[in-house]
Structures are given as structure tokens and as C-alpha cells.
Amino acid sequence: MIRWKPSARRTRIALSASKYRQRRPPSDRVRVPEVIPTTAPKPEYNIKHIRNHYESYSQNCDARNYKAQSGNPSKIVGLFEEWAQSKSDTRDLRVRNNVIQKELSHTKTPSEVKTGSQYVTGQERTKLLQEARGLKNKLAASTIKEQQLLGQIDALAAELPNLTSEETPLGSDPNVIGYINEDVSTIETHPARSHVEIGADLDLLDFAGAATASGWGWYYLRNEGALLEQALIQYALKVAREHGFTIVTPPSMVYSHIVSACGFRPRDQSGEQQVYNIEQANKKKGSDRPAWSLAGTAEIPFAGMKAKQVLDAADLPIKVVGPSRCYRAEAGARGVDTKGLYRVHEFTKVEMFAWTLPGAEQEVFDSLLSIQKTILENLGLHCRILEMPSHDLGASATRKQDIEAFFPSRQRRKHDHVHSKEDNEGWGEVTSTSICTDYQTRRLDTRVKNVPGSKKPLEFPSTVNGTAVAVPRVLAAILENGWDKEGFVRIPEVLWPWMHGMQIIEKKK
Structure with missing residues (x-):
């Protein structure tokens, strides 16, 4: 099985995978937007590489839990052979058609046609004309068939998961590769309170009002909770800017075909909606107006910014780097671990995104991880760093590292019925960093010129993305880890400049 190396310039073609804790196979087919305008970026897949390594691509599907797509590579080989045979037959038809046209062009009189050194009658000319008309119909049918075959090949290629990095563990279990602010198992922890309880006591969160206004999975941030959101945004932007990132505020609504090109599916493997689609008023049936979706992450509008x-x-x-509101239609299972701010439909996130030369992704990947570590360390959170497994890689990722923060309220489940070791230990994901190689740029028609050492005039750059701060989750971790038994929450010192002089959050009198 081919596994991607950072220096390799291979095609990475993918469909998104589920979280490793869910461990469910993806759907058989990607849903395509109803209308894709002619102005949309035209994807370009490396079909030659897939054909030459179809067995490796099939094995890669199995390794990434894409069982339904494991037969796609061999189907592509078969369809390509059919296309090549049709192309050969079409060339033969064109050769014969050219011969006839040449013969017809040598007409001496309306009733005579020159064939070699002989002259033929008008009746024979009529037969040539009939044959020419038949060839024209066959050529038209062949052209349509070849276009259909290429369309089927591209559709199958679009579903294939990205080639997997050699650093990625195969299967469902991540590797713990490090800690931030030491391993929490080595320190003494206070009696746990959930951020939901803390937020209610200190008047920071309002879930009841949001449930009435919007439903489950929505919330209001109040008082110091709202200030903490803004403080986290400003601090994350400050750190990223110091590392050379340009601040950009992206749109939250993008064309649905851009969402698909970035590797995000409208629905999950069970058919439940994940992406919020925008219903357009007064849109007539058959309209060529493209559909819109709300972005689940700023990675999507950032990637689309350089399309074409x-x-x-x-x-x-x-x-x-930039802050944005993010929207997830499917907010996950409704249990103890997803209660409150951990899994919601709308949230603020500061996202980092970069375009790099092919083969130069690792340096930026390390830079994003360094920023994440700096932010979380200075917030005083205990975290662990994970090399994520193949089953957990998203559509475009060839490699991914997550950072999980310690939530004291989760640890108290150690004697309850739990589904995984992580539930016992109290960890919850707060950041993610991915190398996507050329998966997105191939689909968005983003190219780069003047690549050193390349013989091609244009190459496809690579993309790398990472979370600077996912506000609700980090805010929840701050509340739980900063809680003092005297009834207040300590605010991390790095956030003080944006907290109007407050260093602690106390109960309202």
C-alpha cells in the first residue's frame, strides 16, 4: 500500500472519514450540489497515478475505513480501458471519414467522383455520402460515450480517500505523543464540577433561553462568559500574528460546491445532515443559481479564497488566520460528555490556514502545532497531543494531530458505564491540525508557478490547516480547570488585557 510521504508529489484524493470514536463507515456516494455553475473550479484528478497503483489505493480505502470505496480503483481501471478502446475506435472512424471526405472533394462533375485512377458513377457517390452520414452519427455517439466514461471515472476518483501519511497509525486508536503542562495523572485534582454547573452559578451561560429560541445545541454567553469569548479570540490572533500569519475575516456562507471541493459532506454516513444549506427565496425549479451552505469551519472559505x-x-x-462563526447541523450524541458547550451547532473558532509548496508542508504543520501549544500552555490547561489514526482522518487530510484538554467533570465517569478509555480519563478535543497536500487545490483549481526543480509550468500547492482556538470548548475547559472551591474561577493571566481588569469571575451579588 502506498503511504504518503511529505516530500512526495502524488495525488491525494479523498472523501471524509468519521471520528475514531464513532467508527462508522462512510456513505457509498458523495452528494453533489444540484447546480454547479460553469464558473465553478474544475477539479483535476491524477487518474494515471490511480491506475498505476490501483491496488494500493484499494488497500488505502480499507485502512481508512472506506469499505464502500475500496472497489473504486479497479472500476477506474476498467472504465479507462473502455474509454481507451472507444478512443481508438473513434480514431479509426475519423481516418475512414477523412478518406471519404477527400474522395468527395475530388469530384469532377456532379455525376462523377475520382477514386484513385478511376472515375465512379453518381450512384457510388451517393453511397459514399450515406457512409459519411453514418460515420458522423457514430462519431457523435462515441464522443458522448467517452465523455460519460470520463465523468464516471472522475466521480469514482472523487470518492477515494487521501493517501495516508507514514506517520499515521492504521486503524482506530491514536498514539499519545506528548503532553502540555504535564500529564494530568501526575497531579492532584480538585473535586470536579462541570462547566454547565459553574456557568449557571456565575451567570455565564444560558441554555434554557437558547433552547426556547433555537433548540438543543444552542446557547447564550453572558457577562464574563461573553468577555472570555472575545479575549480568547484576541489572544489567539495575537499569537498567530506574531508567527507571521495575516489576519483575515472570512465569510460564513459559501457555495455548496466549494464545501464539497474541500472534502466536507452534506450528510454523514447514516444520512443525518451535517451541513446547513441555505434555502434561496424565489428560486425557480431548474434555476442555474448555485446553492449556498453555512461553513462548518473557516478552512472552507479560506481554501476557496484562492480558487481558480x-x-x-x-x-x-x-x-x-481569522475568527469566524462555524455551523454544524449534526452536533453529535447527546450524553454527559457532549452536554453544554462541548458539542454545539454554532460556535466561534479562530482558524489557521496555509498554502505551501508541494513537499514543504511539514514546516508549516510544525508551526501551527507550536502556536497551539503556546496558546494552551499559557491558558494553563493540561493537554495531551495525539497522532490521529487512519480511521479518523477527514476527507482531505493525509495526516492529523489533535490536542485534547483535560476536563475534570469527565474524569468522574471512571466508575460509570463508558464506551472508551478516553471517557475514563476526562480528555476532550480542543484543537486539530491537518496536512491536506493537494486534495483541496486540485478540486479548487489553485495552482502555483515557478516551482523550483519542477519541469511543469504549473503545480498544485499543498494546504495545511489548524485550530488556533475553538472558543466554546476552551472556555469550558477554563471554567472547569480554573474553578476554585471558594466559588470563583481564576482567569488565565494572558487573557487579562481583554477582561476589563478582571482576574477572577465571582458569583453575582
């Missing part, structure tokens, strides 16, 4: 553009190698890496 040619970048210069001298300008790479291009690194952007």
Missing part, C-alpha cells in the same frame, strides 16, 4: 488562481512559488507559504 495561480500563485507564485516565491510567495509561499501564504498563511492566514
Whole structure:
């Protein structure tokens, strides 16, 4: 099985995978938006590489839990052979058609046609004309067939998961590769209170009002809770800017075909909706107006920002960071661990995104991880760093590392019925960093020129993305870890400049 190496310039083609804790196979087919305008980026898949390594691509599907797509590579080989045979037959038809047209062009009189050194009658000319008309129909049918075959090949290629990095553990279990602010198992922890209880006591969160206004999975941040959100945004932007990132505020609504190109599916493997689609008023049936979706992460509008553009190698890496509201239609299982702010439908996140030269992704990947570690360390959170397994890689990722923070309220489940070791230990994901190689740029028609050492005029750059701060989850971790038994929450010192002079959050009098 081929596994991707950072220096390799291979095609990475994927469909998104589920979280490793869910461990469910993806759907058989990606849903395509109803209308894709002619102005949309035209994807380009490396079909030659898939054909030449179809067995490795099939094995890669199995390794990433894409059982339904494991037969796609061999289907592509068969369809390509059919296309090549049709192409050969079409060339023969064109050769014969050219011969007839040449013969017809040598007409001496309306009733005579020159064939070699002989002249033929008008009746024979009529037969040639009939044959020419038949060839024209066959050529038209062959052209349609070849276009259909290429369309089927592209559809199958679009569903294949990305080639997997050699650093990625195969299967469902991540590898713990490090800790931030030491392993929490080595320290003494106070009696746990959930952030939901703390938020209610200190008048920071309002879930009841949000349930009435919007339903489950929505919330209001109040008082110091709202200030903490803004403080976290400003602190994350400050750290990223110090590392050379340009601040950009992206749109929250994007075309649905851009969402698909970035590897995000409208529905999950059980058919439950994940992406919020925007219903357009007064849109007539059959309209060529493209559909819109609400972005689940700023990674999508950031990637779309350079769609159908040619970048210069001298300008790479291009690194952007920005805050945005994110929308997830499917907010996960409703249990103890997802109660409160941990899994919600709408949230604020500061996202980092970069375009790099092919093969130069690792340096930016390490930079994003360094920023995440700095932020979480200075917030005083105990975290662990995970190399994520193949089953957990998203659509475009070839490698992914997550950072999970310690939530004291989760640890108290150690004597309850739990589904995984993680539930016992109290960890919860707060950041993620992924190398996506050229998966997104191939689908978005983003190219780069003047690549050193390349014989091609244009290459596809790689993309890397990572969370600077997912506000609700980090806010929840701060409340739980900063809680004091005297009834207040300590605010991390790095957030003080944006907290109007407050260093602790106390109960309202």
C-alpha cells in the first residue's frame, strides 16, 4: 500500500472519514450540489497515478475505513480501458471519414467522383455520402460515450480517500505523543464540577433561553462568559500574528460546491445532515443559481479564497488566520460528555490556514502545532497531543494531530458505564491540525508557478490547516480547570488585557 510521504508529489484524493470514536463507515456516494455553475473550479484528478497503483489505493480505502470505496480503483481501471478502446475506435472512424471526405472533394462533375485512377458513377457517390452520414452519427455517439466514461471515472476518483501519511497509525486508536503542562495523572485534582454547573452559578451561560429560541445545541454567553469569548479570540490572533500569519475575516456562507471541493459532506454516513444549506427565496425549479451552505469551519472559505488562481512559488507559504462563526447541523450524541458547550451547532473558532509548496508542508504543520501549544500552555490547561489514526482522518487530510484538554467533570465517569478509555480519563478535543497536500487545490483549481526543480509550468500547492482556538470548548475547559472551591474561577493571566481588569469571575451579588 502506498503511504504518503511529505516530500512526495502524488495525488491525494479523498472523501471524509468519521471520528475514531464513532467508527462508522462512510456513505457509498458523495452528494453533489444540484447546480454547479460553469464558473465553478474544475477539479483535476491524477487518474494515471490511480491506475498505476490501483491496488494500493484499494488497500488505502480499507485502512481508512472506506469499505464502500475500496472497489473504486479497479472500476477506474476498467472504465479507462473502455474509454481507451472507444478512443481508438473513434480514431479509426475519423481516418475512414477523412478518406471519404477527400474522395468527395475530388469530384469532377456532379455525376462523377475520382477514386484513385478511376472515375465512379453518381450512384457510388451517393453511397459514399450515406457512409459519411453514418460515420458522423457514430462519431457523435462515441464522443458522448467517452465523455460519460470520463465523468464516471472522475466521480469514482472523487470518492477515494487521501493517501495516508507514514506517520499515521492504521486503524482506530491514536498514539499519545506528548503532553502540555504535564500529564494530568501526575497531579492532584480538585473535586470536579462541570462547566454547565459553574456557568449557571456565575451567570455565564444560558441554555434554557437558547433552547426556547433555537433548540438543543444552542446557547447564550453572558457577562464574563461573553468577555472570555472575545479575549480568547484576541489572544489567539495575537499569537498567530506574531508567527507571521495575516489576519483575515472570512465569510460564513459559501457555495455548496466549494464545501464539497474541500472534502466536507452534506450528510454523514447514516444520512443525518451535517451541513446547513441555505434555502434561496424565489428560486425557480431548474434555476442555474448555485446553492449556498453555512461553513462548518473557516478552512472552507479560506481554501476557496484562492480558487481558480495561480500563485507564485516565491510567495509561499501564504498563511492566514481569522475568527469566524462555524455551523454544524449534526452536533453529535447527546450524553454527559457532549452536554453544554462541548458539542454545539454554532460556535466561534479562530482558524489557521496555509498554502505551501508541494513537499514543504511539514514546516508549516510544525508551526501551527507550536502556536497551539503556546496558546494552551499559557491558558494553563493540561493537554495531551495525539497522532490521529487512519480511521479518523477527514476527507482531505493525509495526516492529523489533535490536542485534547483535560476536563475534570469527565474524569468522574471512571466508575460509570463508558464506551472508551478516553471517557475514563476526562480528555476532550480542543484543537486539530491537518496536512491536506493537494486534495483541496486540485478540486479548487489553485495552482502555483515557478516551482523550483519542477519541469511543469504549473503545480498544485499543498494546504495545511489548524485550530488556533475553538472558543466554546476552551472556555469550558477554563471554567472547569480554573474553578476554585471558594466559588470563583481564576482567569488565565494572558487573557487579562481583554477582561476589563478582571482576574477572577465571582458569583453575582
